[in-house]
Amino acid sequence: MHALIVFAHPEPASFNGTLKDAAATRLEALGYTVEVSDLYGEAFDPVEGAAHFADRQDPDHFAALAEQRHAGQKGTLPVDVRREIARIERAELVIFQFPLWWHAQPAILKGWFDRVFVNGLLYSGSKRYDRGVFRGKRAVLSVTTGAPETSFAPGGRSGDIELLLWPIHYSLNYMGFSVLPPFLTFGVAGHGYRYDDDQEKALRLNASRTTWEVRLETLLQEAPLPFPGWNDWDEAGLPRPGAPVDGALRFRTGRALQ
Amino acid sequence: MHALIVFAHPEPASFNGTLKDAAATRLEALGYTVEVSDLYGEAFDPVEGAAHFADRQDPDHFAALAEQRHAGQKGTLPVDVRREIARIERAELVIFQFPLWWHAQPAILKGWFDRVFVNGLLYSGSKRYDRGVFRGKRAVLSVTTGAPETSFAPGGRSGDIELLLWPIHYSLNYMGFSVLPPFLTFGVAGHGYRYDDDQEKALRLNASRTTWEVRLETLLQEAPLPFPGWNDWDEAGLPRPGAPVDGALRFRTGRALQ
Numbered sequence A, B: 001m002h003a004l005i006v007f008a009h010p011e012p013a014s015f016n017g018t019l020k021d022a023a024a025t026r027l028e029a030l031g032y033t034v035e036v037s038d039l040y041g042e043a044f045d046p047v048e049g050a051a052h053f054a055d056r057q058d059p060d061h062f063a064a065l066a067e068q069r070h071a072g073q074k075g076t077l078p079v080d081v082r083r084e085i086a087r088i089e090r091a092e093l094v095i096f097q098f099p100l101w102w103h104a105q106p107a108i109l110k111g112w113f114d115r116v117f118v119n120g121l122l123y124s125g126s127k128r129y130d131r132g133v134f135r136g137k138r139a140v141l142s143v144t145t146g147a148p149e150t151s152f153a154p155g156g157r158s159g160d161i162e163l164l165l166w167p168i169h170y171s172l173n174y175m176g177f178s179v180l181p182p183f184l185t186f187g188v189a190g191h192g193y194r195y196d197d198d199q200e201k202a203l204r205l206n207a208s209r210t211t212w213e214v215r216l217e218t219l220l221q222e223a224p225l226p227f228p229g230w231n232d233w234d235e236a237g238l239p240r241p242g243a244p245v246d247g248a249l250r251f252r253t254g255r256a257l258q
Helices: A015-029 A064-074 A079-089 A109-118 A161-174 A199-216 B014-029 B064-074 B081-092 B107-116 B161-174 B198-217
Strands: A001-005 A033-038 A095-101 A138-144 A183-186 B002-007 B033-038 B093-099 B138-145 B183-185
Touching: A001 A015, A001 A079, A015 A033, A015 A095, A015 A138, A015 A199, A033 A079, A079 A109, A095 B138, A109 B107, A138 A161, A183 A199, B002 B014, B002 B081, B014 B033, B014 B093, B014 B138, B014 B198, B033 B081, B081 B107, B138 B161, B183 B198
Parallel strands: A001 A033, A001 A095, A095 A138, A138 A183, B002 B033, B002 B093, B093 B138, B138 B183
Antiparallel strands: none
């Protein structure tokens, strides 16, 4: 088995870095080979735009999807994008390790989605969702946040964590991944201090790391989050009668959205 | 009245560019002064990290929130961040014009949130939500997507558009903005072609632009989306009995989330 950890934190010695290293070590102990995409360490450029396309389909007008498709066909995709695609293709398991910044992934990871999931080559109108190119692979978010867990409940002050992660989960589902329930660590660094500034926090974070390490042992046996698929939609993309409308929003509370 | 348009599209001649120009022209005709943050045109760097902080609170360990707070106190924030903050402070209305990429804003705009909404200076534990620094200002998303409107219904193939925009809306609410219902243009460029490739699409997009221009005339009279506030949460950040748990997810269908 081979795993890819996509790591998006600017500080290697952060708790995110600790979780990334712990996962790599534990997965290797379990017999995996492990590769890391260190987005900050490798200075990944998250801005999709004309600068990445030397051989343009239309030099006068930049349309990202058209140029992605063109470059995929011509074999002229940027070297960093080809590297990331190869890393995904080698992996049965992809872990995304990042802090929740402004209710989503940091920009450097958002741009990894924008640039690496190449139109045409990796998806098309008929090659998506349960017909997506990465079907059979598993993906899981490992997310840290500063605020306490209670505040991420439905109606809570920090925003319902299921709603906040929904767009990222839906993107992974779009590409065909089986999306596992996220691993969440709350109260990591409320105001940006080092995570080991006080003993209580250090104990709590060590417990979180241990929980993650133990969970990795059985990650491949977990049931993925439920998503609708092609059989659930009509021609217009509307849900057929009886189709689920709640998507994956059930990992935490068991509730459905409607 | 002064308006800021935060524009996040790599192609000035895109339909996003058309909507940005149409809004600026119409707002000026209505008596506004208008400023544009052209994130691609100004090569905004969306990656928050150590490179932006020369005078570090902790040179050995980079924590974004701590360094933001420190730089805000010392007056050493990066020049582009100070420029963007000044632009927001001048404006009574902020429009975000962007295409939906991977179920969210493009990375360059995500990073604008990551870097410009400076910890300490612009928010703190007690200076958020209905006590946020930008209360009294209005914000609205103008979003284009490739897929047809029907597919963005609850349970639809493209994902429920209310869920997809929720994290961005919640970030704006966090900063104290009154968030108006988004302006959505569907079916703009399904596969990245120029928007005027065919007559039907051009007619539809012209109609969308006109709708937006007309809506701008009464934007300041619109009711903002409902969000919970400090009176709705207990000490742990949980909703008090009877508090709303549906947040802003009512702009399109009228339904509540629970």
